[in-house]
Amino acid sequence: MRYIEQQTVVKRMNGRLIANAxxxxxxxxxxxxxxxxxxxxxxxxxxxxxxxxSIDFLTNFASRFPDQAGIKAALIGSLxxxxxxxxxxxxxxxxxxxxxxxxxxxxxxxxxxRMNISNLAGVPSVVFGLLGLTIFVRxxxxxxxxxxxxxxxxxxxxxxxxxxxxxAIRAVPGELRDAxxxxxxxxxQTILKIILPAAIPGILTGSILALSRAIGETAxxxxxxxxxxxxxxxxxxxxxxxxxxxxxxxWSSRPQxxxxxxxxxxxxxxxxxLLFMNSIAVIIRNKFDKRY
Amino acid sequence: xxxxxxxxxxxxxxxxxxxxxxxxxxVILFLIASVxxxxxxxxxxxxxxxxxxxxxxxxxxxxITGTTWLPFSNNEAQFGIWPLIIGTLKVTMVxxxxxxxxxISAAIYLSEYASENVRRVIKPxxxxxxxxxxxVYGFFALTFVTPVLQAVFPEIxxxxxxxxxxxxxxxxxxxxxxxxxxxxxxxxKSIREGALAMGSTKFEVAWKITIPAALSGxxxSIVLAVSRAIGETMxxxxxAGSTPRFxxxxxxxxxxMTAYIVQVSKGDAGYGTTIYYSIYAVGFTLFLFTMAxxxxxxxxxxxxxxxx
Numbered sequence: 001m002r003y004i005e006q007q008t009v010v011k012r013m014n015g016r017l018i019a020n021a022x023x024x025x026x027x028x029x030x031x032x033x034x035x036x037x038x039x040x041x042x043x044x045x046x047x048x049x050x051x052x053x054s055i056d057f058l059t060n061f062a063s064r065f066p067d068q069a070g071i072k073a074a075l076i077g078s079l080x081x082x083x084x085x086x087x088x089x090x091x092x093x094x095x096x097x098x099x100x101x102x103x104x105x106x107x108x109x110x111x112x113x114r115m116n117i118s119n120l121a122g123v124p125s126v127v128f129g130l131l132g133l134t135i136f137v138r139x140x141x142x143x144x145x146x147x148x149x150x151x152x153x154x155x156x157x158x159x160x161x162x163x164x165x166x167x168a169i170r171a172v173p174g175e176l177r178d179a180x181x182x183x184x185x186x187x188x189q190t191i192l193k194i195i196l197p198a199a200i201p202g203i204l205t206g207s208i209l210a211l212s213r214a215i216g217e218t219a220x221x222x223x224x225x226x227x228x229x230x231x232x233x234x235x236x237x238x239x240x241x242x243x244x245x246x247x248x249x250x251w252s253s254r255p256q257x258x259x260x261x262x263x264x265x266x267x268x269x270x271x272x273x274l275l276f277m278n279s280i281a282v283i284i285r286n287k288f289d290k291r292y
Numbered sequence: 293x294x295x296x297x298x299x300x301x302x303x304x305x306x307x308x309x310x311x312x313x314x315x316x317x318x319v320i321l322f323l324i325a326s327v328x329x330x331x332x333x334x335x336x337x338x339x340x341x342x343x344x345x346x347x348x349x350x351x352x353x354x355x356i357t358g359t360t361w362l363p364f365s366n367n368e369a370q371f372g373i374w375p376l377i378i379g380t381l382k383v384t385m386v387x388x389x390x391x392x393x394x395x396i397s398a399a400i401y402l403s404e405y406a407s408e409n410v411r412r413v414i415k416p417x418x419x420x421x422x423x424x425x426x427x428v429y430g431f432f433a434l435t436f437v438t439p440v441l442q443a444v445f446p447e448i449x450x451x452x453x454x455x456x457x458x459x460x461x462x463x464x465x466x467x468x469x470x471x472x473x474x475x476x477x478x479x480x481k482s483i484r485e486g487a488l489a490m491g492s493t494k495f496e497v498a499w500k501i502t503i504p505a506a507l508s509g510x511x512x513s514i515v516l517a518v519s520r521a522i523g524e525t526m527x528x529x530x531x532a533g534s535t536p537r538f539x540x541x542x543x544x545x546x547x548x549m550t551a552y553i554v555q556v557s558k559g560d561a562g563y564g565t566t567i568y569y570s571i572y573a574v575g576f577t578l579f580l581f582t583m584a585x586x587x588x589x590x591x592x593x594x595x596x597x598x599x600x
Contacts, residue, residue, distance in 0.1 A: 017493065020494055023498075026397060030401070035414070038417065038420060041424070045432070092327050095320075095324030096321075096324055096327070096328060100325060103322070116328060122519055126523065127523075130572060135334055155331045158328055162328065184297075188313060188314055212423065215425075216428070217425070218425070218525070219529075222557050249430075252431045252530055274425070278423070
């Protein structure tokens with residue numbers, strides 16, 4: 001009795017090898033297609049917007065005339081927004097992560113909080129805008145201020161920061177913790193002086209990436225009614241403001257061709273800010289990677 | 293003289309405020325952790341209450357069965373949600389057609405074929421693609437993809453469902469690729485090597501071993517990507533138009549649920565008008581769609597996971 005019919009195997013071998021070779025290149029081509037999309041996107045934006053980029057563009061306010069339009073109010077507004085979002089979201093996010101990793105008992109409440117965080121991460125940003133409009137803008141009467149927008153954005157990125165901080169805290173080796181307890185430190189002392197310092201690179205990396213998402217988000221700002229044409233700089237967190245993506249949205253949706261080039265220049269500024277933040281995150285990650 | 297360790301411990305035990313701190317801190321942290329729960333409750337209650345107000349003015353039945361969305365008409369405003377749902381589904385469909393083949397192919401390439409070095413280059417680039425703000429994608433759809441499509445198919449209008457669909461697809465490729473790749477990479481090497489030792493080609497291993505074994509993760513990644521596509525706002529606001537339609541046309545202006553919310557928020561629909569409340573009803577519908585998708589993704593990845 002023969003287990004393998006050699007003839008059949010040989011006959012089919014060619015086809016199988018060809019299929020193997022073809023599909024390898026199909027898979028590679030698909031991967032390169034995705035990368036190509038990124039290249040085209042970046043190339044288009046740089047070639048459209050670079051001509052409009054100048055010091056004047058950074059220092060002018062928005063204008064009806066494309067050649068005078070600048071991004072000053074939006075850039076400063078985004079910085080103000082970050083000054084609210086960064087402390088709010090990091091305090092809430094790291095606090096939640098410490099609770100879940102260090103204090104929470106394995107019970108229903110804890111698993112409910114965990115499930116809730118992962119569900120919250122899947123809620124569309126425009127829905128967070130509706131939440132902000134109802135709670136912060138109307139109920140708490142903050143209006144379309146930096147504070148209202150900042151709180152809304154903080155809640156939006158909260159799940160990301162919690163998950164990143166949880167991972168960073170979990171990665172701290174158990175020996176450090178045990179050694180600290182062994183020396184007589186209390187739980188809170190251990191967390192504050194041993195675990196948090198060891199987890200800070202991971203927490204910072206995750207937080208910066210989350211903040212860079214908040215800088216690029218547009219939909220919640222539109223829903224809570226952040227205006228676009230602003231001819232002054234905010235003086236405090238209760239002032240109204242505009243932000244980079246809002247300004248870009250306004251320029252992009254104008255029918256005149258000239259404003260599209262202005263929008264592209266605005267996008268370059270936004271992408272430069274994102275690139276800067278991401279590089280800091282990468283530097284922190286590489287510098288502190290695998291310390292233990 | 294310095295106190296001995298035992299004395300120090302005895303001393304520190306005596307400190308009252310330290311003990312109090314140890315008791316208060318967990319409570320504070322619990323309150324902080326409950327902010328995320330309050331956020332969810334806030335979202336659900338907000339949507340429910342404002343939607344109920346909307347339904348006191350527009351009959352619930354008209355909303356869920358109506359096929360005409362005409363909110364800005366002064367005399368005969370009609371609020372039938374279906375045109376907005378159809379618009380959303382059109383964009384999502386195009387996005388999935390673009391993203392699923394490319395995303396899964398990229399995942400197979402990365403997990404089965406690519407060397408460690410290649411993977412180390414490609415994965416971060418895909419992450420960049422995932423980090424591009426959606427407003428940038430919207431600009432790209434409007435000023436590049438639409439004109440290119442128009443040059444090839446002249447019947448396509450400036451606002452259509454295809455261009456934003458393609459770009460939403462590009463946006464969700466990294467999500468499908470990276471989640472599917474995670475699922476494929478967690479298939480044990482021994483199974484792969486067994487198949488290779490039996491004379492399988494790499495493609496046969498990918499097709500008959502890895503994909504079936506990782507199927508739950510792959511399907512979950514697609515469902516999550518669908519959820520993202522449904523909730524995507526800026527790309528469709530810029531490039532899909534603002535014409536709610538109940539038909540099967542992809543080449544002309546449409547409107548999605550998210551784009552309607554943006555359109556109303558941009559305008560001057562005063563607080564308390566029916567139009568103001570309608571964005572909550574639409575938002576609630578959107579929320580239910582995405583929530584259903586997220587729950588489905590969780591169910592698929594748990595229920596159908598192959599354990600090794």
